[in-house]
Amino acid sequence: MRTALARTGDPPQAADAQAGEDGRLLARLAAGDGAAFRVVVDRHLPLVLGVARRVLRDEAEAEDVAQEAMLRLWRNASGLELGPGGFKPWLRRVATNLCIDRVRAGRHLSVVEDVPEQIDPPRQLDNLSDRDLSQRVDAALRALPDRQxxxxxxxxxxxxxxxxVGxxxxxxxxxxxxxxxxxxxxxxxxxxxxxxDLLPGDDGSV
Amino acid sequence: MNGKDKTLTLDRFESLLDAYGGELSRWPDGLGHAAVALIETSDQARALYAEAEALERLLAKGSMPEPEPERIALLASRIVAAGSDVSTKLQSDVGAGARIIRLPSGRRSGAGRPSDADLQPRIAASLAPRRSEAPWRTMAALAASLAFGVVIGLSDLVPAAVVNVGSFIDAGSDSEIVLSGLQLDGLSVLDEDQI
Structure with a gap:
């Protein structure tokens, strides 16, 4: 049986180059360079938006969080010290904290409450399209208590x-x-x- | 202690699978190595691991689909537009050596609810130096004051208001000093209007 123990990461040289590029962009942001902000937004918005979408599972809320995170980066550029990971760790942390704030403030609860506690009666997997399955998993994730x-x-x-995480x-x-x-x-x-139904051996497809 | 030296009971293995899932490299404290050892020797462990892997695959299907590129581009433009006043303020602050940064206004959601983002610009505006607003006003006021002093010096007609101000100042009470300030403010306004 294959076990998922191996793990790969970014090469150190690539990380160093990225940190250097982010450092130069940070200096331009601190000087109010709008073109640099555009570059940073284009480069990192998918990451920030992805974090917010996965945590909040709501498009509009996630976009608001992404906007706020990017603007915070610019506002705080003059006092920001980037680590070896460049902008990414900072943006990920800010986006996550903004999401947590929204969850704690109850601004996201209405969305979660819309999801029924009991999922529809189960159907056979082979009758489900990927989209159906994705929606059921998504509903189950939304129905979890916030902290979980x-x-x-x-x-x-x-x-x-x-x-x-801690x-x-x-x-x-x-x-x-x-x-x-x-x-x-x-x-x-x-x-x-x-x-x-996804266990190996049931239909030989896995 | 090296993680390879650890051993796991089946119960503990199941608890760890519940918590950290089937990607053993992500287990803390090197417990993944102990898990591999258990999986290699226990049918029950293998069955539990297969279940965890199935749940992993299922969760992967729960990942939200990526948003349309057009939607991301639209959001990017919105963010850049919202940041335009940050740019203006930063450039102004860099020039003036100030460190007060004004937050942008206009959030799409949460309307009607006062927030830090709403209040901070007003606070920052009230604290920020006003030197960049209209430097010509200061210059003009100084020039007008100078001209006014010259006129007063050359004329025998001293305005009654100035005489009154002098007498109030001599009296020395707080209220009179306030009044003298009001009179002087009135003169300053008059000077600016005449320019």
Missing amino acids: RLALTLFHFEGLSQSE ATLGISDEAVESLLARARRALKATLKDEWR
């Missing part, structure tokens, strides 16, 4: 480590593990027919 969904999104979709949410490593475990167990229960 945040932890799972940051760890699973955003690739943050356990300690990074630092972002202000909780211990043990609490992160607990939130993640409860989130996955809830998803396994809600989507049990779907994931069981």
Whole structure:
């Protein structure tokens, strides 16, 4: 059985080059260079928007968060010190925190409350299109309690480590593990027919 | 302690799978190596791991579809437009050596709810130096004051208002000093109007 233990990352040279380029752009931002802001927006907006969409699962809210994150970058450019990762870690953290603020403030709750707790009666997987399946998984993710969904999104979709998730949410490593475990167990229960159909050997397709 | 030296019980393995999923490289503290060892020796562990992998594949299908490029481009333009006043302010602040940065106004959502973004521009505006507003006004006021002093010096007709100001100042009370200030302000306005 193949186990997912190997992992690759960006080559160090590429990361250094990116950090240098971001450093030059940062200096231009601090001077109020609108052309530099346009470059930064074009380059990093998909990342910021992606984080916000996955955490909030709402297009309009996510776009507002993305806008605010990018503008915060520009407003704070003069006092910002970038790490080796350039703009990306800073933008990811700001976008995540903005999303958390929205969730905590209840601005996102109305969207979550629109999702029924019970998903429609399960159907056979082979009768579902990918879009149907995607919508069911999305509904199950939305139905998770906010903290569980945040932890799972940051760890699973955003690739943050356990300690990074804990630092972002202000909780211990043990609490992160607990939130993640409860989130996955809830998803396994809600989507049990779907994931069981994805087990190897049932139809030979996996 | 090296993660390779750790051992896992089946219960602990299942708990870790529930928490961190089937991508063992992402497990903390090198526990992934212990998980591999368990998977290689236990049928139950292999079955649990297969379930976790199936859930991973299912979650991957729950990823939201990427937005249309046109929508991203539209949002990018909106953000750049919203940042135009940041640019103006930054350029102004860099020139004046100031560090107060005004937040942009006009958020698409949350209308009607006062926020820091709404209040901060007003606070910043009230604190920011006004030297860049109209430097010619200061120059003109100084020139007018100079001209007014020359006229007064050459004329025997001293305005009654100035005499009154002098007498109030001599009296020395707080209220009178306030009154003298009002009189002087009135003169300044008069000077500017005459220019």
